[in-house]
Amino acid sequence: xxxxxxxxxxxxxxxGRTAVIDDACEITYAKLLSNTEQLSKYLKSAGCRPGVKxxxxxxxxxxxxxxxxxxxxxxxxxxxxxxxMTVYEAAGFIKRxxxxxxxxxxxxxxxxxxxxxxxxQISIVxxxxxxxxxxxxxxxIQRCPxxxxxxxxxxxxxxxxxxxxxxxxxxxxxxxxxxxMFIYKAVMDFxxxxxxxxxxxxxxxxxxxxxxxxxxxCGDTFIAMNRPFFIKDFFKAVQNHKVxxxxxxxxxxxxxxxxxxxxxxxxSSLKYITLSGAKTPKHVYQKLTNAFDHIKFINTYGMxxxxxxxxxxxxxxxxFPVESVGxxxxxxxxxxxxxxGEVLPAKHIGQIEVKSSGVFKGYFNQPKLSKGMIVxxxxxxxxxxxxxxxxxxxxxxxxxxxxxxxxxxxFPAEIEETLLENPSVREAAIIxxxxxxxxxxxxAFVVPGDSFCSExxxxxxxxxxxxxxxxxxxxxxxxxxxxxxTSKINRRKLKDIALDKLRIDK
Amino acid sequence: METEKKPFxxxxxxxxxxxxxxxxxxxxxxxxxxxxNLLSDLGLDSVAILQLVLxxxxxxxxxxxxxxxxxxxxxxxxxxxxxxxGKLK
Numbered sequence: 001x002x003x004x005x006x007x008x009x010x011x012x013x014x015x016g017r018t019a020v021i022d023d024a025c026e027i028t029y030a031k032l033l034s035n036t037e038q039l040s041k042y043l044k045s046a047g048c049r050p051g052v053k054x055x056x057x058x059x060x061x062x063x064x065x066x067x068x069x070x071x072x073x074x075x076x077x078x079x080x081x082x083x084x085m086t087v088y089e090a091a092g093f094i095k096r097x098x099x100x101x102x103x104x105x106x107x108x109x110x111x112x113x114x115x116x117x118x119x120x121q122i123s124i125v126x127x128x129x130x131x132x133x134x135x136x137x138x139x140x141i142q143r144c145p146x147x148x149x150x151x152x153x154x155x156x157x158x159x160x161x162x163x164x165x166x167x168x169x170x171x172x173x174x175x176x177x178x179x180x181m182f183i184y185k186a187v188m189d190f191x192x193x194x195x196x197x198x199x200x201x202x203x204x205x206x207x208x209x210x211x212x213x214x215x216x217x218c219g220d221t222f223i224a225m226n227r228p229f230f231i232k233d234f235f236k237a238v239q240n241h242k243v244x245x246x247x248x249x250x251x252x253x254x255x256x257x258x259x260x261x262x263x264x265x266x267x268s269s270l271k272y273i274t275l276s277g278a279k280t281p282k283h284v285y286q287k288l289t290n291a292f293d294h295i296k297f298i299n300t301y302g303m304x305x306x307x308x309x310x311x312x313x314x315x316x317x318x319x320f321p322v323e324s325v326g327x328x329x330x331x332x333x334x335x336x337x338x339x340x341g342e343v344l345p346a347k348h349i350g351q352i353e354v355k356s357s358g359v360f361k362g363y364f365n366q367p368k369l370s371k372g373m374i375v376x377x378x379x380x381x382x383x384x385x386x387x388x389x390x391x392x393x394x395x396x397x398x399x400x401x402x403x404x405x406x407x408x409x410x411f412p413a414e415i416e417e418t419l420l421e422n423p424s425v426r427e428a429a430i431i432x433x434x435x436x437x438x439x440x441x442x443x444a445f446v447v448p449g450d451s452f453c454s455e456x457x458x459x460x461x462x463x464x465x466x467x468x469x470x471x472x473x474x475x476x477x478x479x480x481x482x483x484x485x486t487s488k489i490n491r492r493k494l495k496d497i498a499l500d501k502l503r504i505d506k
Numbered sequence: 507m508e509t510e511k512k513p514f515x516x517x518x519x520x521x522x523x524x525x526x527x528x529x530x531x532x533x534x535x536x537x538x539x540x541x542x543n544l545l546s547d548l549g550l551d552s553v554a555i556l557q558l559v560l561x562x563x564x565x566x567x568x569x570x571x572x573x574x575x576x577x578x579x580x581x582x583x584x585x586x587x588x589x590x591x592g593k594l595k
Contacts, residue, residue, distance in 0.1 A: 084551055227545050228552040232576040251552075260573050406553050437556065463530055469553040471530075 002174050003155055003213065004040075004072035007033060007065075010219035017193070019216075020062035021241065022224040027062050027133040029219060032069075035135040039070035039103075039127060042137050046123060048076040048101060051152035052145040055079040055094060057104040057112075059226040060202050063127050066135060067103040068202075068212065072155060072174075077148075079157045079169075080203035083108070087115040088465045089414075094122060097157060097169050097364060100145035103127055109140045121146065157364060158205050160304040160409070167411040169364035170205075170304040180307040180358035181213040183329050188298075189315050190245075191271065194220040197237055197246035199229045200407065206276050209308035210247050210300070231255040235265040242269040249277030249407030250284070251437050253297075257287040268294065276300045277407045278439055279395050285322055301325035301393060305379055307358025310334065311393045324392035332356040336387055341375070344386075349396050352385045353378040401491060403432030403440045408469045410442055412491075415462065415470055419444060422461050424453035429481050429489045430472065433498050443498050444472035447481060476501060520566075520587050520594075527561040540584035545577060555580065562586075568593040 010019075011033035019032040027035070048054055054076045056067040071078045079097050081090060083104075090112060094102060101123040102112065109124045116122055123145065126138035155174040159167045196215045200207040202224075215222065223241050225233070229252055237243055248256070253275055256262075273295055275285075280299065288297050299320070302309040311334065313326030320326050328334040335343050336350040344350045359379045362370030373380055384397040403410040412430035419428035427447035432440035446458060453461075455475040462471045476498060482490040517540075525538055531548045532538065544550050550558065559570055568590065579585045 084549075227577045228550065228555050228580075230555075230576045231572055236576070255572055258572060260571060406556075408553075438553065459530070468531075468551055468557075 001178055002072050002075070003078075003177065004036070004069045006178070006213060006217040007036060007069045010216055014219040017219055018221045020065055020222045020224055022061040023226060025062060025129055025131050025133045027129070031133045032062065032065060035066045035129065035133070036069045036073060038135055039066055039137060040073035042125075043070055043076065043101070044074045046101065046125075046142060047145045048074045049147070050075040051147040051149050052076040052101070053079050053097060053099045053148065053157065054101045054103060055081050055097070055099045056203075057081045057083055057085070057090060057102055057108060058127070059083040059105075060198050060224040061129075061226055062133070062224060063105075063129050063135075064202050064224065065212070065216075065222070066129070067127060069216075071103070075152075077151065077154045077157055077171075080208065081159075082201055082203050082467070084201070084467045086465060086467060087111040089467065091115040093159065095120070097159075098146065098148065100143075101125060106138065109138075113141060151361075151364070154361060156208070158203065158208070158304050160205075167409075167414060168366060168369070171361040171364055172304075172307055172358075173361055176307040176358045176360065177209065177213060179331075180309055180356070181209055181217065183331055183358075184210065184309045184312070185214050185217065187312055187314050187329055188214075188272070190218065192218055192220070194218065194244040194271075195223065195241055195269070196220050197223045197225065197234060197241075197243045199225045199234065199252070200247055200249065204407075205304040205308050206247060206249075206302060209302070210274055210276070215245075229255070231259050235259075235262065235267065238270050239266045244269055245272040245274075246270075247274045247276065248280075250275070250280045250439055251406045253280050253284050253288060254437055257284045257291070262291065267292065270295050272296050272298060274298045274300050276302060278404045279325070282322055299325045301395060303381055303383070305360045305373065306332075306354050306356060306381070307360060309358075310352075310354050310356075310381075321388070321392055321394075324388070324394050326393065327391045328354075328393070329356075332358070334387065334391075334393055335378070336385065346387050346389045349384060349386045352381045352383045352393070352395075354381055355379065403430070403442055405432070405435075405441055405469045406438040408467075410470050412442075415442060415444070415466065415472065418462060418465050419446065419458070421465075422453065422458065424449050424451045424457070427481050429491065429494055431491050431494045431498060433474070433495070433502065435473075441473040442470060444475045445478050445481060445494050445498075446475055447479065448477055474498070474502070517587050517591065520590050521583070523565055524562070524583065524586070524590075527558060527565060531558075538583055540582065540587065542583045544580040544583065544586070546581075550580065562590065566590055566594065 011029040015030035019029045054071045058064040106126045124140040154171040156172045299313040301311045311326045313320035333355040415430045426449040429445045433443045435441045458475045482493040484490045
């Protein structure tokens with residue numbers, strides 16, 4: 001079974017039901033399927049088949065759904081990329097993921113073609129839908145695609161942090177994604193049909209699994225939001241479209257908890273809000289459950305390498321401690337281990353390990369690293385946590401260097417590499433510093449080179465090359481980076497220095 | 507105690523100050539005007555919006571609540587100027 005079959009089944013069952021509403025159009029399941037088949041036909045004619053990697057660089061929109069499922073329909077691999085990437089970031093990622101064809105919008109295609117240059121054997125195809133939902137395919141550059149026969153079973157590639165260093169590209173098969181999605185759906189035991197508010201970027205594994213795959217298979221309606229998240233927009237959409245479910249990361253939950261006049265909106269249709277991406281603060285969770293007692297706020301935990309969902313604080317009537325992220329989903333096993341890999345008893349803190357049918361195939365082009373991540377079938381998540389005697393999981397921290405800013409994952413190495421391209425920078429390190437709303441924001445430590453540069457110069461340099469959430473909020477100049485041994489930067493020490501300096505500045 | 511507000515007497519002055527706050531998101535060619543769409547023309551995302559609002563609060567000595575903000579406010583610079591102007595009255 002392919003991801004595309006989920007759409008095909010729902011379109012057969014509910015052809016007239018609205019599938020996606022976005023700023024430009026509203027399309028039914030029948031139209032979504034016919035547009036998907038139209039694009040898939042073109043992609044096949046352009047050589048897309050199993051083993052060919054096709055990137056979808058589109059904002060949250062009905063066109064995103066068409067692109068996503070059309071790639072699956074021709075058996076190729078979907079490479080999910082952020083539409084917020086700068087062309088500089090996108091071109092680097094496209095080369096690293098060995099993408100053959102990019103599906104995107106016209107404006108991005110122009111800039112991307114220029115950035116990639118003529119040497120790259122990469123096709124660029126634009127797609128757009130008019131207000132009647134008519135699909136227009138634009139062939140910008142067409143070249144012969146490459147086939148990666150070792151990975152012809154891979155349905156989806158998403159980027160993630162791994163435990164250290166640069167972002168990794170996770171490979172997941174149809175079976176892994178579909179089995180995880182069906183378990184999630186069974187646990188959630190939704191009242192149907194649902195209207196799903198999609199504000200999280202649809203390239204996130206959380207959104208792909210908990211929203212796109214789950215609700216396409218239910219034949220639900222999506223409200224695809226292609227704009228920054230405003231809590232007032234969300235409340236208006238709930239009222240106007242009778243939204244029943246959405247997925248939040250902590251900063252969205254904080255905005256909802258802090259909103260002063262929610263009663264001016266009719267939120268009675270809203271039944272579920274799933275919370276993931278990082279730990280939602282306890283006081284925020286309590287405030288939400290007190291203020292909105294008709295809504296189920298469901299903590300969940302997952303990661304790309306696990307095919308997404310691992311644990312969930314559902315279903316009712318079971319009760320879950322507020323601080324926990326619930327119990328392991330059915331067919332998923334969780335254990336906690338110490339530094340030597342020994343399994344720890346309940347209430348002891350250690351690394352979270354996971355075993356399930358959803359665990360990934362491996363990282364693209366990094367077989368050694370992939371092998372080290374899975375030992376005897378157990379995936380080492382790199383996250384730190386504990387289990388209680390009832391099997392509830394609690395997140396304590398991350399072993400990873402990853403920074404989470406407003407639900408977006410930031411990999412320090414990527415910003416560090418960009419900084420090192422600046423001739424005024426000799427060495428650089430990125431750490432996360434706490435932020436009341438965004439959880440963390442990136443902060444840079446720079447060892448200057450021979451020429452002078454200011455904090456503003458560094459920030460402007462990054463702005464031209466990186467998405468705005470990755471641009472360091474603060475730059476500190478330092479004579480030497482503190483090290484652990486010979487090669488590892490002591491990030492703990494840098495964090496202490498940053499926090500001290502910021503305290504003094506206040 | 508009420509904080510002292512800067513004497514922004516007209517929309518042109520507010521726009522000039524906004525231009526300064528918006529510098530990080532402007533390229534060399536873009537000169538914002540009241541019709542500029544901060545979301546589609548300048549591509550501001552959620553993190554950028556938070557930074558912009560903090561900048562506005564600091565420069566104009568005003569407080570803006572989340573309940574006053576939605577995508578319409580940022581769809582035209584004129585709408586954002588309306589919000590700021592309303593605060594300064």
